[in-house]
Amino acid sequence: MTENREDLIRDLVADLRPVRRAGRIGTALLVWLALAVGYSVFVVLATGPLREGALGNLVREPAFGVETLLALLAIVALAYAALRTAIPDAARRARQLALPVAITALWIAVYVIGLWYPAHPVSTLGARPHCIWQAVLFSIPSLALMLWLARRLLPLRPRLTGLFAGAAAAAIPGALMQFGCMYEPAHILAYHIGPVVIVAAIGFALGPIALTARRTVPRSRGIPMH
């Protein structure tokens, strides 16, 4: 064993503190959901009214309720995937990704089907100017929060974690636009779901910068990673 390695092990042992196990990510997920959804609801309401009758249609139009439920599931699944990919565990990787991707695909699919069979009366009622850019901008704090939470874990595939984090963050304002903007499936796909793709790409690009900066090469002495 080299002298450097001996020194490193000694330093790491000296740095040892009891830790709370983060193998279960439920708490981080709940914290993120509460803060990100709460914040997003606040900014969507603060920047424009809800579409008239939108909440009532949740009950009156079951298919609209299903769309909204799928949106909620997609948000939770994408956020879970973002945190899960920040925990090293190869055996579960395929399953980690399959479920959130499937749920998100299903969420998008209902709007594609909606192009022919809309779940809700189609109209321009409640149209919100610049809804696409609002959805992108509104999602940035949620993305930052998710990256911060993921950074506290051990994200070994930062691009993938960033991609899921971005998608989860943008899915919240995207889903809220169900109520805060007009209902028209083509518009929803382009202007409400589109931001999910845009912010996922931002997360993909930011991941390596935001999630890997703290660790440095070990040739130097000491504990450089915090």
Added chain:
Amino acid sequence: MTDAFADDERRWSDLMAAAHRGDSRLYEQLLRELAEAIERYIRSRFGALSFTEDCVQECLLAIHAGRHTYDPRRAFRPWFFTIVRNKTVDLLRRSYAGEAVAPAVLSEALVDTAEGPDEQFSAGDVLAQLQPKFRNALTLTKICGYTLAEAAERSGISESAMKSRVSRAVRAAELLLAEERNLE
């Protein structure tokens, strides 16, 4: 899983659980055992990588920084080897990307022969499974420690072609390592 694997699995999991509680003595034992396991892992797959020691230390740092992400109710080896695989590929990539790595461990005289470098050193499992041109590219740049320009000159190709070849070789190695998951 063989008996040795099962023993390691149980012991490492217990040692990490003790580390979670702050037991320094058992943590030191764990880090020493893991360091040896990492070194064996790299040597068995890549032979004498010029930055094996860096890789071992980087893995130890990652394990230390992310020890709270290990859940003792789950298997230790998949968690551990995911880190090792990732850091190994990371370092393979980074050294290619121009970041400084440890000096080459082999002298000029050793490799300056008519034979390809991969014929002179006992390649690891992963290197052995690569296409000869990829094996040659990795051996020259990651084991012998040549620069891209030097490796390109020795292989009789342009520097940009060597750069692309090394990049594809690292990707191929990454895929081969990923295929090993089921053996953990």
